[in-house]
Amino acid sequence: MKALKSLLLSALLLNTPNAFADKILIAAASDLKFALDEIAAAFKKANPLDTIEIVYGSSGKFFTQIQQNAPYDLYFSADIAFPEKLAKDGFASSDVVTYGYGRIVLWSTSVDASKLTLQDLTDSSFSRIAIANPQHAPYGKRAEEALRSTGTWHLVEPKLVYGENIAHTAQFVQTKNAQAGIIALSLALTPELAQQGGYYLIPDSLHEPLEQGYIITKRASDNLLAKHFVSYFETAPVRALMIRYGFTLPKEK
Amino acid sequence: MVLSDNDLQAIVLTVKLASLVTVILFITGTPIAWWLARTQSRWKGILGAVVALPLVLPPSVLGFYLLLAMGPDGPLGHFTQAIGIEPLPFSFEGLVFASVFYSLPFMVQPVQNAFEAIGDRPLEVAATLRASPLNAFFTVALPLALPGFMTAGILTFAHTVGEFGVVLMIGGNIPGTTRVASVQIYDHVEAMEYSEAHRLAAIMLIFSFLVLLAVYAWRPGSKRK
Numbered sequence: 260m261k262a263l264k265s266l267l268l269s270a271l272l273l274n275t276p277n278a279f280a281d282k283i284l285i286a287a288a289s290d291l292k293f294a295l296d297e298i299a300a301a302f303k304k305a306n307p308l309d310t311i312e313i314v315y316g317s318s319g320k321f322f323t324q325i326q327q328n329a330p331y332d333l334y335f336s337a338d339i340a341f342p343e344k345l346a347k348d349g350f351a352s353s354d355v356v357t358y359g360y361g362r363i364v365l366w367s368t369s370v371d372a373s374k375l376t377l378q379d380l381t382d383s384s385f386s387r388i389a390i391a392n393p394q395h396a397p398y399g400k401r402a403e404e405a406l407r408s409t410g411t412w413h414l415v416e417p418k419l420v421y422g423e424n425i426a427h428t429a430q431f432v433q434t435k436n437a438q439a440g441i442i443a444l445s446l447a448l449t450p451e452l453a454q455q456g457g458y459y460l461i462p463d464s465l466h467e468p469l470e471q472g473y474i475i476t477k478r479a480s481d482n483l484l485a486k487h488f489v490s491y492f493e494t495a496p497v498r499a500l501m502i503r504y505g506f507t508l509p510k511e512k
Numbered sequence: 513m514v515l516s517d518n519d520l521q522a523i524v525l526t527v528k529l530a531s532l533v534t535v536i537l538f539i540t541g542t543p544i545a546w547w548l549a550r551t552q553s554r555w556k557g558i559l560g561a562v563v564a565l566p567l568v569l570p571p572s573v574l575g576f577y578l579l580l581a582m583g584p585d586g587p588l589g590h591f592t593q594a595i596g597i598e599p600l601p602f603s604f605e606g607l608v609f610a611s612v613f614y615s616l617p618f619m620v621q622p623v624q625n626a627f628e629a630i631g632d633r634p635l636e637v638a639a640t641l642r643a644s645p646l647n648a649f650f651t652v653a654l655p656l657a658l659p660g661f662m663t664a665g666i667l668t669f670a671h672t673v674g675e676f677g678v679v680l681m682i683g684g685n686i687p688g689t690t691r692v693a694s695v696q697i698y699d700h701v702e703a704m705e706y707s708e709a710h711r712l713a714a715i716m717l718i719f720s721f722l723v724l725l726a727v728y729a730w731r732p733g734s735k736r737k
Contacts, residue, residue, distance in 0.1 A: 323704065392702075436582070
């Protein structure tokens, strides 16, 4: 009976224009795919009337699109430099907020990567190694830095293949077309990928920090839901979830 | 207009890929087109549909299946491993293989149309003059279908030059091996190197226009039947 009542109530609410129901479209970096999906689902549970849509892709692509006034309300970048530049050019209606620091890992579905180090990539048994394109993908840039710090770059470079973004890079490894790859810890920790081989956490002393930031865009300056959603990021459950997905949070630093 | 070494390398690679694919398709596409034009078989519809698939399939579909099929766990991957050659993704050979699929209808359909336009009569006449079927094909059908071959060749070449999605999905973006011009432009845009992107993109635009101009300018000549 109670279920029926709530069903009727929700049907009624869905058909009635509601002043409180709101909608946001988020552009987010691929490394957030699993974490942000879970956060959005939890948020929706608490706020069933609101609509949250998320598009995942490369941070650089969204940067260009927002410059061309793409209809995104929130922009979660994997590299804080992109939202900082947008804010400077007047495309933001909020400060640039650091929501976490990403980590890179060596991952493989062909061998147990937890027993590997970056030096092992020079071994001839690894003929193809996937990283994200350092030219425009933040995770690829950090992967290159880590390889350079260990002095293995010139030996590994001829074997490298470049993914369009970090999810595409993981795909190369997942399909075993590359024997190993450097991907985001947040992807390696998702249940589906974690079942397929271990990972080696690359020391963050080997590369510049992967500081990740978001902005509320100019077009969403009056969007209450956008503000509501980002403030949700400060709550304990979301912080715990981000840590679970391998992000280091700003205030822990 | 100054192009960087990387841009030039991408252009050279693209022309190499498109030329090779066009030559391969002239050889493999012609018998398919001939069969489709002449047969009464009930398989004609099925083969015709298979040939036309790349026209409607998104490149991402083709790229996704090729990535799976060519990987070590895929059927093609098993085959390449068995004969001891490198797996096809991330290689130039892989791009050629994928592009042959991708550009197949652009070769087969114009050639098939040209063969069909010839009709039975010239071949029957050739037969009464004691030409063998093979002889009739080379001395009668091929010359008559030449305009169709020209159109098919130009379209196949141009379409392969314009290929992007499949290369992005299976290519791995390796300079000199799989980074073709369309991918190079994409990289420039993603890295916000707009003036570099403009240069290469303008070349592609002019090239594409000239190709289409050539095809349309050819049309009146091919009307004779």
